[in-house]
Each structure stands twice: as structure tokens, then as C-alpha cells.
Amino acid sequence: MFIFLIGILAPSLIVGFLSWSAFSKRREAFRQVIESQLWISGETAAESIESALQEYEGKILSPENFTELSPLSQDSRESGPPSVQGRERAFLLDAEFRIISPPAGVDDIPLARWGEGVYDTPFMALFQRAEYLEFTRKRFQQAADLYERCALSTPIAQLQAFALEGRGRCLVALAEYEGAFQVYQALLNDYARFGNQVGHPYGLLAAVRLYNIARHLQLQQSLLRPLIDALERLRNGEWPLSSATFGFYAEELESILESELADGGDPDLQRSYRAIKQNPSPYLQELQFRQVLEENVIPVLKERIAFSRYSNEPQKGRLPVTFDDTYMLVSYSRLADVQADRIYYAGFIWNLDYIRNRKLPEITDALARTTGIQVRVIDEGDRGETRDRSRVIPKDALSLTFRQFPFPWRFIITQTALEDLKSAALRDNIFHGVLLAITLGLMGLGALFVARDISREAEITRQKSEFVHNISHELKTPLTLIRLFGETLRDKTTLSDETRSEAYGIITRESERLSHMINNVLDFSRIEMGRKEFNLRTGDLAEAIRETLESYRYHLEKKGFVVHEEIEAGLPPMEFDREAMASVLINLLSNAMKFSPENKDVFVRLARREDSVVLQVEDRGIGISRSELDKIFERFYRTESDAASDSGGSGLGLTIIKHIAEGHGGKVEVRSEPGRGSEFSVILPVTSSEEGKK
Numbered sequence: 001m002f003i004f005l006i007g008i009l010a011p012s013l014i015v016g017f018l019s020w021s022a023f024s025k026r027r028e029a030f031r032q033v034i035e036s037q038l039w040i041s042g043e044t045a046a047e048s049i050e051s052a053l054q055e056y057e058g059k060i061l062s063p064e065n066f067t068e069l070s071p072l073s074q075d076s077r078e079s080g081p082p083s084v085q086g087r088e089r090a091f092l093l094d095a096e097f098r099i100i101s102p103p104a105g106v107d108d109i110p111l112a113r114w115g116e117g118v119y120d121t122p123f124m125a126l127f128q129r130a131e132y133l134e135f136t137r138k139r140f141q142q143a144a145d146l147y148e149r150c151a152l153s154t155p156i157a158q159l160q161a162f163a164l165e166g167r168g169r170c171l172v173a174l175a176e177y178e179g180a181f182q183v184y185q186a187l188l189n190d191y192a193r194f195g196n197q198v199g200h201p202y203g204l205l206a207a208v209r210l211y212n213i214a215r216h217l218q219l220q221q222s223l224l225r226p227l228i229d230a231l232e233r234l235r236n237g238e239w240p241l242s243s244a245t246f247g248f249y250a251e252e253l254e255s256i257l258e259s260e261l262a263d264g265g266d267p268d269l270q271r272s273y274r275a276i277k278q279n280p281s282p283y284l285q286e287l288q289f290r291q292v293l294e295e296n297v298i299p300v301l302k303e304r305i306a307f308s309r310y311s312n313e314p315q316k317g318r319l320p321v322t323f324d325d326t327y328m329l330v331s332y333s334r335l336a337d338v339q340a341d342r343i344y345y346a347g348f349i350w351n352l353d354y355i356r357n358r359k360l361p362e363i364t365d366a367l368a369r370t371t372g373i374q375v376r377v378i379d380e381g382d383r384g385e386t387r388d389r390s391r392v393i394p395k396d397a398l399s400l401t402f403r404q405f406p407f408p409w410r411f412i413i414t415q416t417a418l419e420d421l422k423s424a425a426l427r428d429n430i431f432h433g434v435l436l437a438i439t440l441g442l443m444g445l446g447a448l449f450v451a452r453d454i455s456r457e458a459e460i461t462r463q464k465s466e467f468v469h470n471i472s473h474e475l476k477t478p479l480t481l482i483r484l485f486g487e488t489l490r491d492k493t494t495l496s497d498e499t500r501s502e503a504y505g506i507i508t509r510e511s512e513r514l515s516h517m518i519n520n521v522l523d524f525s526r527i528e529m530g531r532k533e534f535n536l537r538t539g540d541l542a543e544a545i546r547e548t549l550e551s552y553r554y555h556l557e558k559k560g561f562v563v564h565e566e567i568e569a570g571l572p573p574m575e576f577d578r579e580a581m582a583s584v585l586i587n588l589l590s591n592a593m594k595f596s597p598e599n600k601d602v603f604v605r606l607a608r609r610e611d612s613v614v615l616q617v618e619d620r621g622i623g624i625s626r627s628e629l630d631k632i633f634e635r636f637y638r639t640e641s642d643a644a645s646d647s648g649g650s651g652l653g654l655t656i657i658k659h660i661a662e663g664h665g666g667k668v669e670v671r672s673e674p675g676r677g678s679e680f681s682v683i684l685p686v687t688s689s690e691e692g693k694k
């Protein structure tokens with residue numbers, strides 16, 4: 001049997017192993033295909049993205065964008081800082097790398113210098129005298145009066161502003177704050193756009209002075225609004241100041257406002273101050289732009305272009321710049337104005353936010369639509385460690401850097417088509433795995449069944465040979481007796497009548513026993529071959545039982561048994577096989593006899609129980625253990641004690657009884673307790689037709 005099991009299991013295991021290894025090879029092949037595919041699509045994606053960016057760059061650097069910025073066009077200085085397409089900060093340099101655009105406004109306040117022909121005027125004489133009195137003689141009252149006359153003596157606003165400033169200064173020195181307040185108020189309101197002799201615009205200067213004067217008059221709160229306005233105008237670039245002057249006033253105004261607004265103050269003012277601070281200052285950005293150009297871009301550009309003049313390289317390129325910890329990318333190109341026979345250098349600083357958040361998604365979306373290649377752009381240091389599942393970088397995604405554009409980003413490339421392929425492969429693998437598992441399972445199950453059948457077959461074979469041994473023994477005993485007494489009767493003529501009749505009796509009894517046994521064997525073989533048929537006739541079961549019992553009573557009583565007969569009167573007529581029922585009773589009685597060595601009471605009952613009639617045989621013999629109760633009805637089965645005692649049973653009796661009971665549509669039940677006896681009940685149904693006849 002083991003050999004058989006191995007014969008089935010070994011091939012199964014081999015098949016399992018083979019398919020498993022085929023499996024993993026297939027998976028590996030898939031992985032390789034997918035990977036190489038991914039490389040190819042990655043290259044394609046990188047190429048098309050970068051060419052889209054190149055196109056974008058080329059558009060911005062096209063000469064048309066710069067013609068209006070060049071000095072050739074009129075009013076270029078009023079056109080403000082150029083911003084091509086409103087997104088990128090563009091610049092234009094001339095052949096000597098001077099900045100043409102954005103226009104320089106720094107330290108260049110209109111009319112901040114003395115105008116032509118001022119020196120010989122009466123104003124100038126008065127103004128110089130006033131300054132002398134103020135600075136040298138410290139006679140502030142006289143100087144203040146003189147400044148006033150001075151202001152009235154000229155129609156030129158800028159000069160009036162100079163004189164008014166002098167008067168204000170002197171009044172402050174005299175602690176005449178109310179008068180000074182009025183003077184600076186006039187400067188703030190009417191001369192804001194003019195600058196003083198060192199280029200500080202009165203719009204800023206007067207606002208700060210007014211605040212300081214107002215402190216003396218204890219009404220500074222009312223003067224915060226002009227300060228906020230001044231700050232806003234400063235940040236918006238109302239005065240084209242140098243970054244030093246810009247920084248000075250921005251700091252001055254902010255420190256006043258911060259300290260005044262720190263603890264409460266007017267919520268309205270606070271709100272407007274915060275609103276101003278939140279937006280980046282356009283003028284500051286412009287200043288920084290110029291600073292980046294002057295400090296970081298132009299020196300490198302000069303070097304590069306000087307170098308490329310000698311090689312034949314195209315005079316364009318890209319330049320990474322880090323300014324104030326901010327990464328920037330500059331693209332530049334050489335433009336030639338053929339008409340004017342001049343050379344310019346045009347360029348722009350990439351708006352990285354715009355590229356990252358708008359332009360690249362646009363490009364990658366288009367790419368995904370046309371090719372199915374999924375490209376995501378992530379920051380250089382990003383490891384994709386995030387809770388957001390849509391942003392997790394898949395393990396087998398391809399990560400590429402930009403080749404031509406030194407952006408601080410990477411591409412992450414996945415292929416939806418490949419994802420599909422992968423899930424198809426996975427499905428395939430699962431399907432094969434399940435199939436394999438089912439096959440193995442079935443094989444194992446088959447092996448199990450076969451093994452069980454084999455062991456059962458072996459057991460039956462063993463039982464059969466035991467049966468043959470038993471039955472020959474059983475047959476031999478009566479035959480020996482019959483032969484012995486037959487010979488005695490033949491040879492001994494002098495026997496007494498009594499002995500003679502005893503011998504006849506024994507011969508008759510033993511032949512009956514023999515025929516009973518042979519009947520059992522025949523019945524059994526008919527049952528086994530499925531040919532046992534019942535000759536069912538309607539009749540009186542009680543009478544049939546009584547008759548059988550009568551014929552067997554002698555036998556029982558001779559062995560010392562007392563038969564208690566309890567047959568109910570008035571049982572309905574039933575359909576049954578007379579011979580078979582007799583065989584049932586005789587088998588039960590012979591078992592009762594065989595297994596009751598001491599107490600020799602036997603009960604035979606026939607009674608109605610609901611829709612059935614029950615034939616019961618009870619003894620007070622050795623009983624049957626619980627574990628064997630199920631098995632005694634199996635063919636050839638004999639309990640262990642019985643088999644050991646070698647009482648010579650065939651193990652067929654109960655099998656035949658069960659078969660007969662079932663043949664009548666009934667069943668057999670047994671109740672037994674070791675040492676106390678057994679009770680077998682054959683339960684036969686009373687069919688309704690019989691009920692009707694009754």
C-alpha cells in the first residue's frame with residue numbers, strides 16, 4: 001500500500017515541482033520584458049518632455065519677443081520690466097553686456113539734481129544764505145524765515161521742495177513742532193514724487209518726519225495711515241530707488257509700524273499692514289532680478305560667450321544660478337539685429353513654479369494620452385514616502401533625471417500597458433497555481449480512497465478465510481455426530497430401544513442444525529450476489545413466530561433455557577416472508593443461547609409499537625461492549641471475545657437478520673450491556689393496506 005501511495009505521490013510532487021519552476025522562470029521572463037520595455041518608454045518619455053521644453057524655451061527666446069525691448073523702439077523705458085508671456089522674467093543685454101532691459105531706474109529720480117541755470121537766480125542766493133545761517137551760525141529762526149522767502153521766490157516745484165525741507169528742519173530745531181508739522185504735511189502731499197539732494201523722495205522722508213513730529217504733539221496714531229501708504233508705494237516701486245535706499249526706508253517704516261501695531265492698535269490699520277507684507281514686493285523682486293543679472297548671470301555669460309566665439313558652438317545655452325538659497329535656471333541666446341548691425345543677448349529666468357505645476361503636467365498628460373506612458377515629476381530628494389497612495393512611487397517604476405535641463409527634479413515612469421500585462425501575468429499564475437493545487441488535491445484524495453479500499457479488501461479477505469475455517473468446523477461437528485450414530489445403528493444390532501431412539505434423535509437434530517447452517521450460508525450468498533428475493537404473503541405473524549418457537553423449544557429446553565413467551569393478541573395481519581422470519585427468530589435464539597453461559601432466561605416478545613410490529617429476543621447473557629455494537633451487523637464480524645472463544649460462529653447471522661428486516665421495509669436495533677445481557681429488536685412496519693383489512 002505504501003508503495004502504491006508513493007507511486008501516486010511521487011509523480012504528483014514531480015509535476016508540482018516542474019510546474020513551479022516553469023512558473024518562476026515565466027515570472028522572471030515577464031519581469032525582464034517589463035523592465036526593458038520600461039527603459040524604452042522611459043527614454044521616449046524623457047526625450048519628448050525635453051523637446052517640449054526646448055520648444056517652449058525657443059518660443060520665449062525668439063527675436064520678436066525682444067524687439068520692443070530694444071532701444072530701437074521708442075519709449076522702451078516706460079514699458080517696465082519685461083515679462084515674456086507674463087510668466088518668465090526676460091532680460092536683454094547689449095553687445096557689451098550692459099543691461100538694456102529691465103530698464104535701470106536706480107538712483108535716478110527725475111529732477112533730483114539741480115536744474116540748468118539755477119545758479120545765478122535770486123533763489124540760489126537766498127538758498128545759500130539760508131543754509132549758511134542754518135548750518136554755520138545755527139540761527140534757526142532767521143534761516144527758517146529765509147527758507148520761506150526762498151520757496152516763494154521760484155516757480156520750480158523741485159526747488160520749492162528743497163526750501164520747504166530746510167524750513168521744516170529749522171522749525172524742528174526750534175521745537176516749533178506745529179509749524180514744522182504743517183511744512184512736512186505740505187511736502188508729503190504736494191511734493192511726494194520729488195527727491196531731496198541725496199535722492200530720498202519726500203513721499204517717504206516727510207512721512208517719517210511727520211511721524212516723529214507728531215510724537216511730540218502726541219498724535220502719532222493718526223499718522224500711521226500715511227506710513228502704511230508710503231510703505232505700499234515704496235514696495236510697488238513708485239520711486240526707482242537703489243536697493244540700499246529701498247532697504248533703508250522699508251526697514252524704517254516697518255520698524256515703526258511693527259512697534260506701533262504690536263500691542264493692539266487700530267485693527268483696520270493692522271489688517272492693511274499685514275496685507276501689504278503678505279504680497280511680495282514687485283519692486284524688490286525687480287531689484288533682485290537686476291542683482292542676479294549683475295552678480296551671477298552677466299559674469300558667467302561674458303566668459304561663456306567669449307569662449308564660444310573661438311569654438312563654433314551656438315551662442316546659446318542654459319545657466320543654473322543659486323541666489324539667496326534659491327535655485328534658478330537661466331536660458332540665453334544671441335540675437336542679431338541685422339538692420340542696425342548690432343548684437344544683443346536675450347535671456348530669461350525660468351519660472352520654476354509655473355513649469356513644475358502647470359507646464360510639465362500639461363506635457364505629461366498629453367504623453368499619457370498618446371502613449372500610455374505615465375510620467376510623474378518629483379523633487380530631487382523626494383523618496384515617494386507619503387501616505388497619499390496616489391503619490392507613492394511604485395517599486396519597479398523607473399526614475400530618470402533631466403538630461404538637458406538642469407532642473408532639480410526627477411521623472412518617475414510607469415507604464416499602464418505594462419501594469420495591465422503584469423496583472424494579466426499574475427492572473428495567469430494564480431490560475432495555474434489553483435489548477436495545480438486542485439490536481440494535487442484530487443490525486444491525494446484518490447490515493448487515500450485507494451488505500452482505504454485496499455485495507456478494507458484485505459480485511460474482508462482475512463474475514464473470508466476465517467469464515468471458511470469456522471464454517472468447516474461448524475459443518476464438521478454435526479456431520480461427525482451423524483456419521484457416528486449412523487454407524488452405531490448399523491453395526492450394533494443389540495442396542496436397546498431407548499438408545500436407538502436417542503441416536504435417531506441426535507441424527508435428526510444434527511441434520512437440522514446442519515441444514516440451518518447451510519441455509520444461512522445460502523441466504524448469505526444470495527444476499528451477496530443480490531439475488532435474495534422475499535416471498536411476501538399476507539398472514540398472521542404471531543402464529544408464524546409461535547410455530548417457529550415451538551419447533552425450536554425442545555432444543556432450548558434441552559440446554560436448560562427457560563423461554564418466556566410474550567406475544568400480544570390481536571396484531572394486524574402483515575405481509576411477510578414466512579421462511580425468512582423463521583430464520584430471523586432462529587438466528588436470534590441461537591445467538592442468545594450461544595452467549596448466555598449462566599443465566600438461561602430468554603424472552604421472546606411480539607408487540608405493536610405505533611405503526612410497527614416489533615419482534616424482540618432478550619437474553620441475560622454476556623452482552624456486547626459499546627464499541628462493538630455498530631460492527632456486529634457487518635458480515636463475518638464476530639466480537640473479539642467470541643472469536644477468541646472459538647465457539648465456531650460464522651459471523652453471518654446478524655447480517656442476514658439485518659438484510660431480512662430491511663427487505664421488509666424495517667430495521668434492527670440492539671441494546672446491550674456487557675455482563676447483563678442483550679436485547680435485539682426487529683421492527684417491521686405495518687403497511688396501511690393491512691390496517692385497512694383489519
Ligand code: ADP
Nearest residue numbers: 591595632638639642649650651652653654678
Ligand atoms: P455468529 O453467527 O457468529 O453468531 P452473528 O452475526 O450472529 O455471528 O453475531 C456477530 C457477533 O455478535 C457474534 O460474534 C457475537 O459476539 C455478537 N453477538 C450476537 N448476538 C449476541 C448476543 N445475544 N449476546 C452477546 N453477543 C452477541
